[in-house]
Amino acid sequence: MTVAGVGEFGLIDRVTARLAYGESCLLGPGDDAAVVAAPDGRVVASTDVLVEGRHFRRDWSGARDIGHRAAAANLADIAAMGATPTALLVALCIPAELDPTWAEELADGLGAEAALVGAGVVGGDMSASSVITIAVTALGDLAGRPPVVRSGARPGDVLALAGRTGWAGAGYTVLSRGFRTPRLLVEAYRRPEVPYSAGPEAARHGATAMIDVSDGLLADLGHVAKASGVAIDVTRDAFEVPRQMRDAAQALGVDPYSWILAGGEDHALAATFPAAATLPPGWRPIGRVAEGAGVTVDGAAYDGPTGWDHFRRAE
Amino acid sequence: MTVAGVGEFGLIDRVTARLAYGESCLLGPGDDAAVVAAPDGRVVASTDVLVEGRHFRRDWSGARDIGHRAAAANLADIAAMGATPTALLVALCIPAELDPTWAEELADGLGAEAALVGAGVVGGDMSASSVITIAVTALGDLAGRPPVVRSGARPGDVLALAGRTGWAGAGYTVLSRGFRTPRLLVEAYRRPEVPYSAGPEAARHGATAMIDVSDGLLADLGHVAKASGVAIDVTRDAFEVPRQMRDAAQALGVDPYSWILAGGEDHALAATFPAAATLPPGWRPIGRVAEGAGVTVDGAAYDGPTGWDHFRRAE
Numbered sequence A, B: 001m002t003v004a005g006v007g008e009f010g011l012i013d014r015v016t017a018r019l020a021y022g023e024s025c026l027l028g029p030g031d032d033a034a035v036v037a038a039p040d041g042r043v044v045a046s047t048d049v050l051v052e053g054r055h056f057r058r059d060w061s062g063a064r065d066i067g068h069r070a071a072a073a074n075l076a077d078i079a080a081m082g083a084t085p086t087a088l089l090v091a092l093c094i095p096a097e098l099d100p101t102w103a104e105e106l107a108d109g110l111g112a113e114a115a116l117v118g119a120g121v122v123g124g125d126m127s128a129s130s131v132i133t134i135a136v137t138a139l140g141d142l143a144g145r146p147p148v149v150r151s152g153a154r155p156g157d158v159l160a161l162a163g164r165t166g167w168a169g170a171g172y173t174v175l176s177r178g179f180r181t182p183r184l185l186v187e188a189y190r191r192p193e194v195p196y197s198a199g200p201e202a203a204r205h206g207a208t209a210m211i212d213v214s215d216g217l218l219a220d221l222g223h224v225a226k227a228s229g230v231a232i233d234v235t236r237d238a239f240e241v242p243r244q245m246r247d248a249a250q251a252l253g254v255d256p257y258s259w260i261l262a263g264g265e266d267h268a269l270a271a272t273f274p275a276a277a278t279l280p281p282g283w284r285p286i287g288r289v290a291e292g293a294g295v296t297v298d299g300a301a302y303d304g305p306t307g308w309d310h311f312r313r314a315e
Helices: A003-016 A063-079 A100-115 A167-176 A183-190 A198-204 A217-228 A243-252 A256-262 B003-016 B063-079 B100-115 B167-176 B183-190 B198-204 B217-228 B243-252 B256-262
Strands: A025-027 A034-037 A042-051 A084-094 A120-128 A133-141 A158-162 A209-213 A231-234 A268-273 A283-290 A294-297 B025-027 B034-037 B042-051 B084-094 B120-128 B133-141 B158-162 B209-213 B231-234 B268-273 B283-290 B294-297
Touching: A003 A100, A003 A120, A025 A120, A034 A084, A034 A120, A042 A063, A042 B084, A042 B133, A063 A084, A063 A100, A063 A133, A063 A183, A063 A198, A063 A209, A084 A100, A084 B042, A084 B133, A100 A120, A133 B042, A133 B084, A133 B133, A158 A198, A158 A231, A167 A183, A167 A243, A167 A256, A183 A243, A198 A209, A198 A268, A198 A283, A209 A217, A217 A231, A217 A256, A217 A268, A217 A294, A243 A256, A268 A283, B003 B100, B003 B120, B025 B120, B034 B084, B034 B120, B042 B063, B063 B084, B063 B100, B063 B133, B063 B183, B063 B198, B063 B209, B084 B100, B100 B120, B158 B198, B158 B231, B167 B183, B167 B243, B167 B256, B183 B243, B198 B209, B198 B268, B198 B283, B209 B217, B217 B231, B217 B256, B217 B268, B217 B294, B243 B256, B268 B283
Parallel strands: A042 B120, A084 A120, A120 B042, A231 A294, B084 B120, B231 B294
Antiparallel strands: A025 A034, A034 B042, A042 A133, A042 B034, A084 A133, A158 A268, A158 A283, A209 A268, A231 A283, B025 B034, B042 B133, B084 B133, B158 B268, B158 B283, B209 B268, B231 B283
16 A cells, blocks of 8 residues: 555545644644634744655654654754644655555654654645655644743843753764663653643743754754853752763763753743743753853853754764 | 755854844744744744655745745644744755755745744754755644634535645646746746635634635635535636636646636635625635535536645646
8 A cells, every 4th residue: 555546535534534733723724724713813834854864764663653753853942942842734745656544644653752742743735756755844833922932131140940951962972873762761762742732831930042952952052052142050969860861872982961051852941030030840950041142051152063054964 | 065064053053144034033943843822822833844756846936935835834724723823943854965055046936925914934954965855844823713624614614715726736737738937827826815804804704714825726625515414515707717727727728717616735724604794805706615524526526637646746
């Protein structure tokens, strides 16, 4: 059975039959467009694209895992604005000779990840292509709050983190060296565990700036520092190296802090709070904002890799 | 100069510097997500993807034209719900060796088409890929009206059309036979002229069902007939064959009605109205809705091609 065999509309029917649309969906797939509730009178919107061979490999991740990751990357962007995700739209490009089951399982993963936040897949498009490409748009609602942008960090603020960093990066290194274990790290790469509710929580607790850690902690903090016109210093001791990561780092000859400080795709949230603020549950302090520019670790420049450029490196 | 040379963030900076965001944009590119006004308390959202070699060819269309077409395909979906487009998000996948000027001109085309309806490109993502892929998400506002869906056509309704059909199909045939003229047809393929305001106008005048004609008139009316549980009959004489199209059809040995009735990508809007309704300006009657099922032309089955399946045919 191939995608060409079931045809464009046949595949759309098979995939949409498996989707739950979420409570914000007022009109789901099957028309020219979907209609989604935007009770706030504004809608938060973000698009991320995943390309086979660059953002995922089918021999490393199953279709369901890839669906989880594609949804997570986008839902995390919505959470990083302090908003609650309401819906996903998905443009899927796949080879005509692909088994339609792959697309169905991808949809299952997308839907399951969206369901974690009460959202659903409300629309999309499909096309044949020689390269599997998954473009996801996420929508969200701010519940009357201002968005938490990257430019709001102020000298004196506390830098805090929700979620974990380094796990997906470690899993990526494990897989790229040809291993399949430790399972915990590989699974972290395949399905990031995103602290979605920490985004709106941070907004309610007065976060001054926030970002989704997708490219690597130091690289993403660099965006905040630049947008805010401040310096950010990360405290290395704020991070404990978990046992499995330490063991894997030793076995692979890697500095585990290169994963923690520069590994992407865990989709932790990093935010700055006024010094006097009480950090909401799930957030822990990892550094400080000061006058100046750039990102440092314990007051010094970090000399490892810091991020990711999709036109210059590939998996 | 290549995309790899300027890098992912360099290219994003170059492209976003050229964009206007539109009046509904409350927060534009540069953060984790954009914020767009949704005064209605609901947002209409649609995603369409264009893949090189399937939806466009670089030797047939310039980057600016492709940008216009990519935006038009999505904005037309919003108009077909009776809504006014407010914003676009664009996921762009391009080869690392591409000249960045191509991406800049694509952005210019996307922005110029969006500007026709007062919308702008408010966000997006970029990645390297061996296949140029453009996934566009359009958002829109219903201004308090119910969406005009495909399932509302009722026996006795008048079938009406805004915009033109057959022009892009004729231009496609001209190009696929290796010609570059007649220029009027080729330009119609490169940049569809979409009657955007006719969508909300139809909604205000009581349209019972509406659809964007993207795959071909008869194929798209088939979706309306199926969703509404009705039969639709198209009156062939309602369509005049324009001189340039008649001449081209004769020269190429094509029945011009195969373009008019089955050619896609002009993004006309087809809608049904109660028999007693006054059609709004820009709309003309082209047929009738009756009890039954399926789409006919002058009461008989149409024996030409009717549509398009992206997994079965390619440009």
